[in-house]
Amino acid sequence: MRNSSHLEKLVCSKCGKEFSPDEPQTICEKCNAPLLPIYDLESVKNALSKEDLKGRRADMWRYRELLPIKDERNIVSLGEGFTPVLKLEKLGEKLGIKNLYIKDDGLIPTGTFKARGLAMAVSKAKELGLKKLAMPTAGNAGAALAAYAAKAGIEAYVVMPEDAPLTCKLECYIFGARVYLVRGLISDAGRIVSEGKRKFGWFDVSTMKEPYRVEGKKTMGLEIAEQFNWEVPDVILYPTGGGTGIIGMWKAFNELKELGWIDEKMPRMISVQSEGCAPIVKAFKEKKKESEFWEDAKTIAAGIRVPKAFADFLILRVLYESGGGAVAVSDKEILEASKELAREGVFVCPEGAATLAGLKQVVEEGDIDKDEKILLYNTGSGIKYTEVYSKKPQIGVTAYYLH
Amino acid sequence: MRNSSHLEKLVCSKCGKEFSPDEPQTICEKCNAPLLPIYDLESVKNALSKEDLKGRRADMWRYRELLPIKDERNIVSLGEGFTPVLKLEKLGEKLGIKNLYIKDDGLIPTGTFKARGLAMAVSKAKELGLKKLAMPTAGNAGAALAAYAAKAGIEAYVVMPEDAPLTCKLECYIFGARVYLVRGLISDAGRIVSEGKRKFGWFDVSTMKEPYRVEGKKTMGLEIAEQFNWEVPDVILYPTGGGTGIIGMWKAFNELKELGWIDEKMPRMISVQSEGCAPIVKAFKEKKKESEFWEDAKTIAAGIRVPKAFADFLILRVLYESGGGAVAVSDKEILEASKELAREGVFVCPEGAATLAGLKQVVEEGDIDKDEKILLYNTGSGIKYTEVYSKKPQIGVTAYYLH
Numbered sequence: 001m002r003n004s005s006h007l008e009k010l011v012c013s014k015c016g017k018e019f020s021p022d023e024p025q026t027i028c029e030k031c032n033a034p035l036l037p038i039y040d041l042e043s044v045k046n047a048l049s050k051e052d053l054k055g056r057r058a059d060m061w062r063y064r065e066l067l068p069i070k071d072e073r074n075i076v077s078l079g080e081g082f083t084p085v086l087k088l089e090k091l092g093e094k095l096g097i098k099n100l101y102i103k104d105d106g107l108i109p110t111g112t113f114k115a116r117g118l119a120m121a122v123s124k125a126k127e128l129g130l131k132k133l134a135m136p137t138a139g140n141a142g143a144a145l146a147a148y149a150a151k152a153g154i155e156a157y158v159v160m161p162e163d164a165p166l167t168c169k170l171e172c173y174i175f176g177a178r179v180y181l182v183r184g185l186i187s188d189a190g191r192i193v194s195e196g197k198r199k200f201g202w203f204d205v206s207t208m209k210e211p212y213r214v215e216g217k218k219t220m221g222l223e224i225a226e227q228f229n230w231e232v233p234d235v236i237l238y239p240t241g242g243g244t245g246i247i248g249m250w251k252a253f254n255e256l257k258e259l260g261w262i263d264e265k266m267p268r269m270i271s272v273q274s275e276g277c278a279p280i281v282k283a284f285k286e287k288k289k290e291s292e293f294w295e296d297a298k299t300i301a302a303g304i305r306v307p308k309a310f311a312d313f314l315i316l317r318v319l320y321e322s323g324g325g326a327v328a329v330s331d332k333e334i335l336e337a338s339k340e341l342a343r344e345g346v347f348v349c350p351e352g353a354a355t356l357a358g359l360k361q362v363v364e365e366g367d368i369d370k371d372e373k374i375l376l377y378n379t380g381s382g383i384k385y386t387e388v389y390s391k392k393p394q395i396g397v398t399a400y401y402l403h
Numbered sequence: 404m405r406n407s408s409h410l411e412k413l414v415c416s417k418c419g420k421e422f423s424p425d426e427p428q429t430i431c432e433k434c435n436a437p438l439l440p441i442y443d444l445e446s447v448k449n450a451l452s453k454e455d456l457k458g459r460r461a462d463m464w465r466y467r468e469l470l471p472i473k474d475e476r477n478i479v480s481l482g483e484g485f486t487p488v489l490k491l492e493k494l495g496e497k498l499g500i501k502n503l504y505i506k507d508d509g510l511i512p513t514g515t516f517k518a519r520g521l522a523m524a525v526s527k528a529k530e531l532g533l534k535k536l537a538m539p540t541a542g543n544a545g546a547a548l549a550a551y552a553a554k555a556g557i558e559a560y561v562v563m564p565e566d567a568p569l570t571c572k573l574e575c576y577i578f579g580a581r582v583y584l585v586r587g588l589i590s591d592a593g594r595i596v597s598e599g600k601r602k603f604g605w606f607d608v609s610t611m612k613e614p615y616r617v618e619g620k621k622t623m624g625l626e627i628a629e630q631f632n633w634e635v636p637d638v639i640l641y642p643t644g645g646g647t648g649i650i651g652m653w654k655a656f657n658e659l660k661e662l663g664w665i666d667e668k669m670p671r672m673i674s675v676q677s678e679g680c681a682p683i684v685k686a687f688k689e690k691k692k693e694s695e696f697w698e699d700a701k702t703i704a705a706g707i708r709v710p711k712a713f714a715d716f717l718i719l720r721v722l723y724e725s726g727g728g729a730v731a732v733s734d735k736e737i738l739e740a741s742k743e744l745a746r747e748g749v750f751v752c753p754e755g756a757a758t759l760a761g762l763k764q765v766v767e768e769g770d771i772d773k774d775e776k777i778l779l780y781n782t783g784s785g786i787k788y789t790e791v792y793s794k795k796p797q798i799g800v801t802a803y804y805l806h
Binding site for chain 2: 175
C-alpha cells in the first residue's frame with residue numbers, strides 16, 4: 001500500500017462537526033449540509049513541491065497528496081483531467097480582452113467534467129468497500145458513474161428521466177449500469193433512489209450528498225493554478241447548476257494559498273445561469289445567503305437546470321468571498337455563443353457556451369478590466385448535444401447539394 | 404520566430420526523389436506515391452534528450468523537434484494528443500494476457516485520432532500560406548479539418564456523403580466549414596474535390612496526398628514510446644483503413660531507434676480490418692506488395708471501410724518489416740468487443756473495438772506469448788457513434804420502467 005494522501009478529517013460545512021473519513025459518510029444529518037474533506041496542509045508543505053509535479057502523469061491524480069484516496073491501488077482512473085487551456089485569440093480581440101482563455105473539459109472520459117467527481121467518488125467507494133452506488137441524474141453524471149463503476153467492478157444504479165439524452169442512456173447501458181428510466185422529472189428519480197437506499201442498501205452518490213465528488217471537482221482549480229503557472233486568472237466564469245465545481249475550485253485555491261503556492265490575490269468567481277433557471281443569480285442580487293426553489297425551470301442547458309442546489313449557501317459564499325458575481329443568460333445567447341466558440345475550434349456544450357454569453361454581459365456592465373486574465377470553463381463536449389444543436393437553425397447550416 | 408523543427412526534406416516513398424518542404428507539396432506525380440518528411444536526426448541528438456520532455460506540455464507538440472512546423476507560432480492547437488494509456492485488467496485476465504493496454508484517442512478534440520493528422524496538416528498549411536483546404540470524407544476527418552481550419556482562420560471545404568453521421572455534419576456546420584453533401588459515395592466526393600482543385604484552387608488534404616498528416620499520426624508512436632517509458636509494446640493492434648496511423652507509428656519507432664531512445668526490439672504491428680472490407684489482410688496472406696480494390700465494401704466500422712488505401716504498399720511494408728500480421732473480424736465480433744471494452748470503462752468507436760476482436764483471433768492462433776506487452780489502439784470515442792450502437796440490441800439494454 002502506498003499512501004500519499006494527507007486527508008485528515010471531514011467537517012460539516014455548517015456546524016463544523018468532525019466526521020471520520022475511514023467509514024462511509026453522507027451529510028451532516030443535524031444541519032442537512034454537506035461534509036467537506038480537510039487536509040493536513042502543514043505536512044503537505046514538507047511532502048510536496050511544485051517542482052515534484054513536473055514528472056507526474058498528466059491527469060488529475062498528479063495532485064494525490066491533496067486528494068482523499070489513501071491507498072493508491074484504489075484509484076479508479078480512465079485518464080481524466082489535465083484538460084487543455086486554450087487562448088481565444090479572435091474572441092478576445094472582438095471583446096477587447098487581451099487574455100481570454102477557455103479550459104476544455106470536453107476532452108475527458110464520457111465527455112463531461114462529471115468524470116472528475118465520479119472518478120473520485122467511485123475510487124473512495126472502492127476504498128471504503130461500498131458495493132452498490134446509485135444516483136438520480138439528468139444524464140451526464142449517470143454516464144460517468146456507470147463508466148467508473150464498470151472499471152472498478154462496483155454495481156451502479158442509475159435512475160433518470162426517460163427523455164434523458166440518447167447518448168447518456170446508451171453510455172449507461174453499454175457500461176453495464178442498472179438503468180431505471182422514469183416517466184417523470186429528476187426529482188422523481190431522486191425519490192426512487194431514496195427508496196433504493198432503504199430497500200436495497202444503495203449508497204447515494206448525488207452531488208454534495210457524499211463528501212468526495214467535490215474533491216474531484218477541486219482538481220479543476222488545482223489544474224488551473226498549475227496551467228497558469230501559479231498565477232491564477234483574475235476572473236473565472238463557471239456555469240452553475242449544483243455548484244460542486246465552483247465550490248471545488250474555490251476550495252482548491254484556498255488550499256493552494258495556505259500552501260503558499262499562489263499569492264493572496266484570488267480569482268473573482270462568476271456563476272453563469274440561464275434566464276429560465278437562475279436561483280443563484282436571484283439570491284446574489286438580493287444579497288441572500290440561500291436560494292429559493294425556482295419554479296418551472298426551463299433551459300436548453302440541462303446541466304444548469306437546477307431549481308435549488310443542495311449546497312446553494314456554499315456557492316453564494318464563494319461568490320461573496322471572491323468578490324465575484326452571478327449573471328443569467330438566454331437560450332438564444334447560449335446558442336449564439338456556442339457558434340462563436342466553435343469558430344475558435346471548440347465545440348462546447350450549452351453550459352460551456354453560457355459562460356461566453358455571461359462574459360459579454362459582465363464586459364458590458366464594465367466589471368472587467370481589459371488587461372485582466374479571464375477564464376471560461378467549458379464543462380463538456382458539444383458532441384454529446386446533437387439533440388440540442390441539430391434542432392437549432394441558428395447554428396448556420398451551409399450545406400449545398402452538388403450531385 | 405522560434406524554430407525547433409529539424410525537418411530536412413521530403414522524399415518520395417517509392418523513388419526516393421527529394422522535394423522541398425518550404426513550398427506546398429502533394430505527391431510524387433511520377434510514382435503516384437506519398438512524400439515522407441525526413442529529419443536531421445543527428446542534430447536532434449544534440450538538441451533534445453528524453454529528460455527535456457518532462458516539463459513540456461502534455462500534448463503532441465512536446466515532440467516539436469521531430470515535427471515539421473518551423474515557426475512555432477504557426478502551431479494550430481486545440482490541446483490534442485498525449486491521450487491516456489489504460490491497463491485492461493479484467494480483459495487481460497480473461498484472455499490470459501498479463502500486460503494488456505489500450506491507448507484511448509477518444510479523449511482528443513473532435514473525438515477521434517483524425518485530430519492529430521489535421522492539426523499537423525492545418526498548421527503546416529498555415530505556415531505555407533495556403534488559404535483553402537479541401538477533402539472528401541466519411542465524416543470524422545472532415546470534422547477535424549473544420550475544427551483546426553476554424554482555429555487557424557483558413558477556409559475548409561468538406562465534401563461528404565449526405566448519409567454521413569449526424570454528429571460529424573453538425574461539427575462541420577458549427578465550425579463554419581463549407582460543407583458539400585453528396586448523394587453518393589466518398590469516391591464521388593473525391594471527384595468533386597478534384598474539380599474544386601482545378602476550378603477554385605482548393606488544396607487537397609486527403610490522407611497521404613499531402614506529406615504532413617502522417618507526421619501528426621506519428622505522434623501516436625512517439626507517445627506510446629514515452630508512455631511505456633521507452634520500452635515499446637511487443638505487439639500493437641491497429642484498425643487499418645487508410646493506414647496513415649500504422650505508417651506514422653512505424654516511422655516514429657524508426658526515428659526513435661535511430662536516436663537511440665528505444666532499442667532494436669520493435670513492436671509487431673498488426674492491422675485489423677473488417678471481414679466486409681479486408682484488402683490489406685488479403686494482400687498480406689498472399690504475400691503481395693500491394694492490395695487490390697475490395698468490391699462491395701461493407702462494415703459498421705466506417706473508418707476501416709477503405710476498399711484500396713492510397714498508401715497500401717507502405718502499410719504492407721510495415722507489416723512485413725515488423726514481423727506483424729493482419730486479421731479480419733466480423734461486425735458481430737466488433738459489437739461484442741465494444742461491450743467488453745465498455746465493461747472496463749472505455750466506450751470505444753467500432754474501429755477501436757475491432758482491435759480487441761482481432762486480438763482474440765491472434766491469441767487463438769497462438770501468435771502471442773502471454774507475457775508480452777500488448778497494446779490496442781482505440782481511434783475514437785463511442786460517443787460519436789450513437790447511430791451505430793443504438794440500433795444494436797446486442798449492447799445489452801437493462802432498462803426498467805418504475806413509474
